[in-house]
Amino acid sequence: xxxxxxxxxxxxxxxxVKVVIGYEQGTGNKTRALFVEKSxxxxxxxxxxxxxxxxxxxxxxxxxxEKGKMAIAATLPVMRSIIQLASEFQVNDNxxxxxxxxxxxxxxxxxxxxxxxxxxxxxxxxxxxxxxxMLDKLAKMTQAERWKFWIDExxxxxxxxxxxAACPMCYCHQCTVDFNQPQWIxxxxxxxxxxxxxxxxxxxxxxxxxxxxxxxxxxPLSIPINLLTKKMLEDAKEHFGGYQPALKGxxxxxTYKPDDxxxxxx
Amino acid sequence: MSKIxxxxxxxxxxxxxxxxxxxxxxxxxxxxxxxxxxxxxYMCSDPGQNLIKSAIKEKGLTGVVVASCSPRMHEPTxxxxxxxxxxxxxxxxxxxxxxxxxxxxxxxxxxxxxxIDLVRILVEKVKYNHSLSEIKVPVTKTALVIGGGIAGxxxxxxxxxxxxxxxxxxxxxxxxxxxxxxxxxxxxxxxSQCILTPRMVEVAQHPNITLYTYAELESLEGFIGNxxxxxxxxxxxxxxxxxxxxxxxxxxxxxxKIPSEFNEGLGKxxxxxxPFPQAVPNKPVIDRINCTYYIKGKCxxxxxxxPTGAIRFDQEDQIMEVEVGAIVIAxxxxxxxxxxxxxxxxxxxxDVITGLQFERLASASGPTLGEIRRPSDGKIxxxxxxxxxxxxxxxxxxxxxxxxxxxxYIAKHAMLYQHKVHGGKSYVFYMDIxxxxxxxxxxxxxxxxxxGVNYIRGRVSRIYEKNGKxxxxxxxxxxxxxxxxxxxxxxxxxxxxxANEGAEELAQKLHISYDPYKFFAEAHPKLKPVETNxxxxxxxxxxxxxxxxxxxxxxxSGAAVKVAGxxxxxxxxxxxxxxxxxRQAPPVYSSCVGCFLCISTCPYQAxxxxxxxxxxxxxxxxxxxxxPGLCQGCGTCVAFCRTKSIDIxxxxxxxxxxxxxxxxxxx
Numbered sequence: 001x002x003x004x005x006x007x008x009x010x011x012x013x014x015x016x017v018k019v020v021i022g023y024e025q026g027t028g029n030k031t032r033a034l035f036v037e038k039s040x041x042x043x044x045x046x047x048x049x050x051x052x053x054x055x056x057x058x059x060x061x062x063x064x065x066e067k068g069k070m071a072i073a074a075t076l077p078v079m080r081s082i083i084q085l086a087s088e089f090q091v092n093d094n095x096x097x098x099x100x101x102x103x104x105x106x107x108x109x110x111x112x113x114x115x116x117x118x119x120x121x122x123x124x125x126x127x128x129x130x131x132x133x134m135l136d137k138l139a140k141m142t143q144a145e146r147w148k149f150w151i152d153e154x155x156x157x158x159x160x161x162x163x164x165a166a167c168p169m170c171y172c173h174q175c176t177v178d179f180n181q182p183q184w185i186x187x188x189x190x191x192x193x194x195x196x197x198x199x200x201x202x203x204x205x206x207x208x209x210x211x212x213x214x215x216x217x218x219x220p221l222s223i224p225i226n227l228l229t230k231k232m233l234e235d236a237k238e239h240f241g242g243y244q245p246a247l248k249g250x251x252x253x254x255t256y257k258p259d260d261x262x263x264x265x266x
Numbered sequence: 267m268s269k270i271x272x273x274x275x276x277x278x279x280x281x282x283x284x285x286x287x288x289x290x291x292x293x294x295x296x297x298x299x300x301x302x303x304x305x306x307x308y309m310c311s312d313p314g315q316n317l318i319k320s321a322i323k324e325k326g327l328t329g330v331v332v333a334s335c336s337p338r339m340h341e342p343t344x345x346x347x348x349x350x351x352x353x354x355x356x357x358x359x360x361x362x363x364x365x366x367x368x369x370x371x372x373x374x375x376x377x378x379x380x381x382i383d384l385v386r387i388l389v390e391k392v393k394y395n396h397s398l399s400e401i402k403v404p405v406t407k408t409a410l411v412i413g414g415g416i417a418g419x420x421x422x423x424x425x426x427x428x429x430x431x432x433x434x435x436x437x438x439x440x441x442x443x444x445x446x447x448x449x450x451x452x453x454x455x456x457x458s459q460c461i462l463t464p465r466m467v468e469v470a471q472h473p474n475i476t477l478y479t480y481a482e483l484e485s486l487e488g489f490i491g492n493x494x495x496x497x498x499x500x501x502x503x504x505x506x507x508x509x510x511x512x513x514x515x516x517x518x519x520x521x522x523k524i525p526s527e528f529n530e531g532l533g534k535x536x537x538x539x540x541p542f543p544q545a546v547p548n549k550p551v552i553d554r555i556n557c558t559y560y561i562k563g564k565c566x567x568x569x570x571x572x573p574t575g576a577i578r579f580d581q582e583d584q585i586m587e588v589e590v591g592a593i594v595i596a597x598x599x600x601x602x603x604x605x606x607x608x609x610x611x612x613x614x615x616x617d618v619i620t621g622l623q624f625e626r627l628a629s630a631s632g633p634t635l636g637e638i639r640r641p642s643d644g645k646i647x648x649x650x651x652x653x654x655x656x657x658x659x660x661x662x663x664x665x666x667x668x669x670x671x672x673x674x675y676i677a678k679h680a681m682l683y684q685h686k687v688h689g690g691k692s693y694v695f696y697m698d699i700x701x702x703x704x705x706x707x708x709x710x711x712x713x714x715x716x717x718g719v720n721y722i723r724g725r726v727s728r729i730y731e732k733n734g735k736x737x738x739x740x741x742x743x744x745x746x747x748x749x750x751x752x753x754x755x756x757x758x759x760x761x762x763x764x765a766n767e768g769a770e771e772l773a774q775k776l777h778i779s780y781d782p783y784k785f786f787a788e789a790h791p792k793l794k795p796v797e798t799n800x801x802x803x804x805x806x807x808x809x810x811x812x813x814x815x816x817x818x819x820x821x822x823s824g825a826a827v828k829v830a831g832x833x834x835x836x837x838x839x840x841x842x843x844x845x846x847x848x849r850q851a852p853p854v855y856s857s858c859v860g861c862f863l864c865i866s867t868c869p870y871q872a873x874x875x876x877x878x879x880x881x882x883x884x885x886x887x888x889x890x891x892x893x894p895g896l897c898q899g900c901g902t903c904v905a906f907c908r909t910k911s912i913d914i915x916x917x918x919x920x921x922x923x924x925x926x927x928x929x930x931x932x933x
Contacts, residue, residue, distance in 0.1 A: 088861035089888065172909045174857035179910040182923035204908045254867035254906055 018068030166218035207252030415443020415805025424826030440545035490802030647755030658763030
């Protein structure tokens with residue numbers, strides 16, 4: 001990714017941006033996020049197939065935002081997240097420059113978010129075959145079997161909230177679970193608490209989740225919580241005609257249209 | 267520590283027949299924070315209210331739970347009683363022991379247990395109640411009346427005569443509506459136009475009324491006292507200021523064969539036209555669909571002949587925004603048209619016509635100048651058959667209701683026919699004669715007894731043509747369903763009165779409800795007949811259900827009084843049950859993250875963006891803000907907010923949670 005390093009250096013040196021967010025070599029065989037603020041740090045930037053962390057999670061963080069204009073090395077899922085975040089007024093052209101990395105690993109610098117949106121819209125969000133199979137399997141279960149599946153899967157969760165920290169859409173300063181007057185969602189990691197937390201997360205992400213799997217990748221116990229959001233994605237497709245993040249889109253869950261197929265609402 | 271008073275009402279026997287009210291009061295008396303608990307026969311009565319008032323004063327109550335009926339009727343009563351005793355009215359809650367418990371369950375311990383639960387929920391909630399004060403909003407003292415038929419005309423005049431401004435919009439080129447099409451009116455047989463046209467002129471000349479014809483409602487925002495309406499003024503292709511209404515253009519227009527809407531297709535009009543001679547305003551419009559210039563790109567004869575140069579072919583529709591405080595909907599109705607009655611050959615045989623078409627034939631200003639001549643060959647029919655309930659009261663046709671006006675106008679039609687065609691024979695097929703109304707029954711009897719109209723009780727199965735006659739096959743149910751066959755020259759169908767086309771879309775624009783037949787729904791069938799469920803929007807005339815002229819006028823005057831009442835105050839008070847976005851100390855300011863999904867979810871456009879700026883004027887936080895004037899307290903935004911940054915006053919998260927926990931926890 002020599003182009004990326006070169007471009008990052010230019011951007012920092014010309015003060016076009018204050019920070020470039022990308023990936024660097026981490027411990028072991030892992031990669032981690034890198035925040036380039038000095039041009040010599042740009043040499044640490046890498047990009048390869050291991051770089052799956054959704055860096056868009058950082059653009060809403062106060063500590064990063066405070067530095068000034070950001071540039072971000074964005075893969076397709078990251079770009080989708082950015083469009084969704086922009087539609088929720090969290091980022092805009094004034095504070096974010098997107099250095100896109102195409103699925104063919106080519107660097108494209110976008111002039112503005114409208115261009116990013118156009119690029120993103122060339123691809124539809126598809127659930128991969130392995131997870132699709134799992135969703136079908138779950139759908140075929142009886143309600144009791146499915147209930148047991150989730151109780152068992154969620155039992156070991158100890159609420160480290162890594163899923164929340166990794167998710168670019170979980171940018172709220174006060175998460176519902178942090179709301180304690182009253183405490184709607186129980187904090188303890190018991191059966192009910194875990195269930196309520198994960199159901200709530202899936203509901204809050206419906207019509208917003210772009211299926212990047214960051215939550216699953218971040219989970220230290222590899223609980224397949226992404227199946228919940230994937231199921232919501234499928235349901236959204238069935239009931240609301242599909243989902244594609246858009247800058248000036250009608251939000252899937254919050255928008256009422258007079259031509260809704262359900263007529264009870266009229 | 268709270269000091270709560272619990273007041274359990276017997277509601278005569280409505281509650282006490284199945285609920286042990288004394289036990290409810292006794293149990294509630296033992297709850298933490300309850301300082302006083304009592305049951306009484308009628309809590310809403312004067313002594314009942316005094317019980318509450320004196321307890322507030324003597325025990326120093328901080329909250330009140332009245333366990334009685336649904337809050338719909340008596341919440342204002344008890345809140346007022348609390349306020350009179352010096353307690354904030356919003357510290358009073360009602361547990362619905364009647365509709366939610368005693369009426370729907372049988373007598374028994376479980377029923378009393380449920381009543382106790384309902385009371386406990388509210389006792390726990392009221393501990394978290396806060397004093398709230400009513401919201402005051404200003405009133406824009408201008409009314410919008412939609413529809414310029416007799417109902418709209420009457421409402422406009424009545425409102426205007428109270429000294430308030432009225433904007434009247436009508437989608438057709440002239441006001442007048444269906445009434446202007448009628449020949450004579452029942453039960454007096456006076457000429458419809460003669461009594462209507464003076465009113466039409468009065469509307470046009472009234473200093474408080476602004477009339478826009480050829481105009482429709484585009485959109486509506488806002489709320490009672492403060493609506494913002496967008497009105498589309500369709501292009502008339504005419505400069506109305508220059509036009510003198512001389513009518514030269516309408517005589518020279520080459521497109522002369524367009525079926526006239528005013529004459530229900532029985533006459534023809536030109537492309538540039540005034541719908542009828544007494545039209546208000548008496549200035550033409552160009553019907554662009556049928557105008558030679560708009561079809562072929564050349565003609566412009568009207569422009570050449572116009573002595574004042576008033577024709578404007580390039581005129582575009584104008585969208586006008588007006589602010590109004592109240593709206594009267596008087597959009598009227600329509601009648602079922604051809605193809606709905608294949609069994610009666612309607613649309614196939616030209617001499618099978620609707621009642622409205624008959625009105626035009628009988629009208630002196632109609633296509634036959636008031637002579638009853640059949641459309642096919644212009645002959646005077648010697649035998650005429652009138653069919654009541656064509657579509658109406660017919661569940662198979664999807665119209666189970668009675669169209670109400672037909673019985674009367676059929677009697678009138680038959681009478682007019684007998685008066686105009688001496689020696690003619692007229693028959694009426696009817697199911698029942700519904701002539702409820704002042705002088706109505708007498709009118710029908712006159713038709714039967716004095717004018718010799720033959721009334722046959724029975725329905726008609728089909729109508730077909732044979733040897734130039736219309737054969738009407740029916741049955742006389744008063745003669746043991748004996749078949750009746752009449753060879754008629756003309757048949758008039760009293761086709762069902764139905765909701766106007768586009769009624770559903772208009773209702774959605776106005777956020778008002780409507781019934782399964784797409785007639786607009788009144789707020790209460792008996793006690794609020796001219797109100798809708800949306801405050802500040804009223805109904806008049808046949809847009810609510812089929813109505814005759816006296817009823818439409820009465821409704822219009824009723825709606826006008828409601829509007830005048832609303833306009834009699836400078837400010838409206840509203841309940842403070844509205845959403846608020848929380849505010850916190852800097853540097854957080856609010857837990858709202860400004861995703862603004864609430865803006866798209868709000869059905870009342872009540873949420874806006876608020877920017878918090880530092881001393882240098884830089885924006886440091888962007889968050890949601892609820893406009894208290896617009897918010898209706900529906901709570902959709904509360905459910906949507908991920909950060910739980912929005913609360914409904916009086917129904918906060920804390921209050922709701924407490925209610926749920928009160929139900930789940932053991933006591």
